[in-house]
Amino acid sequence: MRKSWVLVVVFLWVVLTSVTALGKGTITFWLMPNAPDETHIPWLEEKAKEFEAQTGYKVNFEVIGWGEAWQKISVALASQTGPDVFQVGTTWNPQFAATGGLEKLDLAEFGGADAFMKANYISTTYKGESYGVPWFAETRCLFYNRDMFAKAGVQPPATYDELKVVGKKIVETFGEGSAIAIAGTNAWDLLHNWAIVLWAYGGDLLTPDNKQAAFNGEAGVTAMKWYASLILDGLAAKACAEYNQPQADAAFINGNVAMCFMGPWNIAGIEQENPDLPYDVVEPPAGPVKRASFSGGSNLVILKGSPNKDAAKEWIKFLLSKENLVDYTKNLSHMLPAKIEAFEDPYYDTGVWQVFKKTLGYATAYPPLAVWGDIENAVVREFRNILTAVASGHYSEETVKLYLDKAAEKVNEALARER
Amino acid sequence: MKLTFRVLLGRILFGLAVFLVLAGVLIPYLWMVSGSFKTTLEIQSADVLKPELSPRWFPRKFTWENYLRVNRTVRMLDYFRNSIIISVGTMVFSVGISLFAAYALSRFTFSWKRMYTLAVLSTQMFPGISFLIPYFMMFVLIKHYLGLPMQNTYWGMIFTYTSFALPFSILMLRNFLDSIPREIDEQAQIDGCTPSGALFRVILPLAKPGIAAVGIYSFIMAWNEVLFATVLTGRETKTVALGLLEYITAQQARWAGMMAACILVSIPVLVLFSLMQRYIIEGLVAGATKG
Numbered sequence: 001m002r003k004s005w006v007l008v009v010v011f012l013w014v015v016l017t018s019v020t021a022l023g024k025g026t027i028t029f030w031l032m033p034n035a036p037d038e039t040h041i042p043w044l045e046e047k048a049k050e051f052e053a054q055t056g057y058k059v060n061f062e063v064i065g066w067g068e069a070w071q072k073i074s075v076a077l078a079s080q081t082g083p084d085v086f087q088v089g090t091t092w093n094p095q096f097a098a099t100g101g102l103e104k105l106d107l108a109e110f111g112g113a114d115a116f117m118k119a120n121y122i123s124t125t126y127k128g129e130s131y132g133v134p135w136f137a138e139t140r141c142l143f144y145n146r147d148m149f150a151k152a153g154v155q156p157p158a159t160y161d162e163l164k165v166v167g168k169k170i171v172e173t174f175g176e177g178s179a180i181a182i183a184g185t186n187a188w189d190l191l192h193n194w195a196i197v198l199w200a201y202g203g204d205l206l207t208p209d210n211k212q213a214a215f216n217g218e219a220g221v222t223a224m225k226w227y228a229s230l231i232l233d234g235l236a237a238k239a240c241a242e243y244n245q246p247q248a249d250a251a252f253i254n255g256n257v258a259m260c261f262m263g264p265w266n267i268a269g270i271e272q273e274n275p276d277l278p279y280d281v282v283e284p285p286a287g288p289v290k291r292a293s294f295s296g297g298s299n300l301v302i303l304k305g306s307p308n309k310d311a312a313k314e315w316i317k318f319l320l321s322k323e324n325l326v327d328y329t330k331n332l333s334h335m336l337p338a339k340i341e342a343f344e345d346p347y348y349d350t351g352v353w354q355v356f357k358k359t360l361g362y363a364t365a366y367p368p369l370a371v372w373g374d375i376e377n378a379v380v381r382e383f384r385n386i387l388t389a390v391a392s393g394h395y396s397e398e399t400v401k402l403y404l405d406k407a408a409e410k411v412n413e414a415l416a417r418e419r
Numbered sequence: 420m421k422l423t424f425r426v427l428l429g430r431i432l433f434g435l436a437v438f439l440v441l442a443g444v445l446i447p448y449l450w451m452v453s454g455s456f457k458t459t460l461e462i463q464s465a466d467v468l469k470p471e472l473s474p475r476w477f478p479r480k481f482t483w484e485n486y487l488r489v490n491r492t493v494r495m496l497d498y499f500r501n502s503i504i505i506s507v508g509t510m511v512f513s514v515g516i517s518l519f520a521a522y523a524l525s526r527f528t529f530s531w532k533r534m535y536t537l538a539v540l541s542t543q544m545f546p547g548i549s550f551l552i553p554y555f556m557m558f559v560l561i562k563h564y565l566g567l568p569m570q571n572t573y574w575g576m577i578f579t580y581t582s583f584a585l586p587f588s589i590l591m592l593r594n595f596l597d598s599i600p601r602e603i604d605e606q607a608q609i610d611g612c613t614p615s616g617a618l619f620r621v622i623l624p625l626a627k628p629g630i631a632a633v634g635i636y637s638f639i640m641a642w643n644e645v646l647f648a649t650v651l652t653g654r655e656t657k658t659v660a661l662g663l664l665e666y667i668t669a670q671q672a673r674w675a676g677m678m679a680a681c682i683l684v685s686i687p688v689l690v691l692f693s694l695m696q697r698y699i700i701e702g703l704v705a706g707a708t709k710g
Contacts, residue, residue: 033668036491036492037491037492037493037494037665061654062653062654063654065661065667067664067667068645068649068661071646072649072650075555078552079555079559081559138670177468189669237466237469239466244672245670246463247463247464249463250459250460251463251466253464254464254472256466256469263670265670265671266670273458273460
């Protein structure tokens with residue numbers, strides 16, 4: 001009786017080990033839900049098959065929610081097991097590189113640094129070395145409601161000052177809070193919304209050597225006051241002070257407000273939720289100094305401990321091939337390709353895509369620092385305090401400077417920890 | 420007359436209290452039901468300051484779409500199957516193991532018994548996150564040295580959750596068994612039962628409420644767990660708790676779809692609860708009044 005049990009266990013053991021041994025020549029790929037599963041998974045399955053036919057490597061892909069991704073990747077980096085190749089947000093790339101858990105890459109293998117949108121290339125670097133390959137990019141432009149603009153008798157604004165003039169006319173026609181929807185305290189990406197104004201006003205987040213906070217200077221204070229004034233002057237609804245980005249988007253898509261800073265992914269949302277919305281897209285307005293935009297998106301990175309680095313590199317090259325990249329960004333993720341050659345596709349010369357393509361051309365990325373997470377959190381925390389002051393009526397002329405200085409202090413503390 | 424007035428008042432107040440408690444507990448769920456029939460756009464563009472946009476219980480635009488699409492944005496049905504397998508597996512194993520452990524603790528004396536109980540209890544004192552990486556490394560090492568894959572497998576997850584559920588299950592069941600008089604075992608043995616016969620034929624039927632409570636506890640623990648599932652599951656074993664998170668992406672929050680999915684996946688738990696609730700209450704309070 002006992003003997004037979006032992007035999008069964010040994011048998012199971014052998015079967016299981018042989019099953020796992022078959023897994024050699026397989027790479028594991030983690031990515032985020034960049035598209036709904038119903039289209040995303042069949043696409044990935046098809047491409048994995050194609051890749052296997054070409055190279056003989058099997059690709060085991062796994063879709064990970066953004067909410068769990070940080071935790072899961074952190075464990076993978078600490079243990080050096082799990083995925084061979086995976087997707088990271090652009091601002092995550094330097095932070096993960098700083099842990100020493102990512103493979104250093106030579107971008108020449110992937111077409112050279114010049115083959116990619118500059119801001120996206122910078123996001124892959126840490127201390128001058130590349131630790132990832134840009135995959136797709138995002139940038140935000142100014143969406144406006146054509147009907148509301150026509151009724152108010154205004155044209156899309158070219159500068160931030162003009163935006164306020166246009167906004168006031170819209171408010172006269174449609175009532176308070178109807179001019180623009182902006183992200184508020186609940187937006188995780190709050191900083192992206194302000195950074196573009198800051199840059200346009202000639203300010204910067206950090207000094208050029210990335211050693212000191214610089215956003216609490218005169219340009220920063222003016223830019224922040226401009227942002228707060230959208231609510232204070234009644235161009236944006238008071239509720240905006242605590243919106244998250246999707247709420248601001250929804251207010252625009254629903255046709256309640258005339259303007260909103262949104263990204264290419266919202267276009268799919270409009271087509272699905274309110275296809276009749278008469279909207280158009282223009283570049284973000286210019287400030288007194290320049291026109292600026294933010295660049296985000298995702299990169300592909302390789303785990304340092306991966307036993308299949310060559311296969312992982314092949315997979316990245318495969319995903320970045322013009323055909324696959326265009327297909328993925330155009331039909332699935334509704335983002336922008338981070339590789340310049342993909343923009344040769346005629347699709348990007350049509351309508352709103354031209355605007356996004358142009359805007360991405362001068363987009364700026366955040367400084368690639370290991371402590372970036374702490375910096376962003378510190379600024380956003382005080383940004384939230386400013387918006388709370390606006391909403392609760394405690395806002396005064398000194399508010400902005402006070403909170404920005406506080407944030408700068410925390411940012412400098414964080415920068416001191418940067419090795 | 421006076422008495423009936425008092426009784427009436429008492430009943431009214433009691434009813435009111437029941438209503439308040441129920442309202443407090445159920446309103447969030449009703450809101451979830453209401454949200455599942457709205458469009459995401461309606462949920463997100465709600466604005467209390469504008470009457471034409473203020474949140475409402477009845478959807479402005481009623482839609483079944485969220486239910487029809489439940490498996491399309493996120494592979495919810497696959498995750499659902501995984502959750503059922505893992506949770507039922509955890510339930511079966513933790514009931515089985517904790518029954519024997521609790522029986523031993525309740526009926527036998529052995530050396531280090533106090534020490535053992537304390538050790539079991541002490542595992543409850545550590546926050547879960549502190550053994551996340553150790554578990555992960557253990558899985559990696561098991562695979563490395565024994566060739567047995569643990570990560571992204573059903574048995575790996577059942578093993579993990581059973582180990583979480585066991586300490587509380589053992590102690591809860593021990594208390595329950597303590598409340599069953601020892602004389603019953605002795606009588607069974609006088610009538611010719613072996614100790615294990617007494618356990619299975621006599622004690623087990625008497626311990627049903629306790630077993631049900633332990634079963635429900637371990638099922639729900641496994642059903643709701645997120646942190647370890649994040650790291651230890653993979654494409655084939657992902658649970659609903661993680662699937663629900665996938666409705667939120669970096670740029671979008673598909674609330675309406677999430678609400679519909681929440682409702683669909685909570686139905687089996689609700690059914691299980693309703694079937695077993697009689698036992699749970701009995702099981703949890705058993706031993707509480709023991710002198």
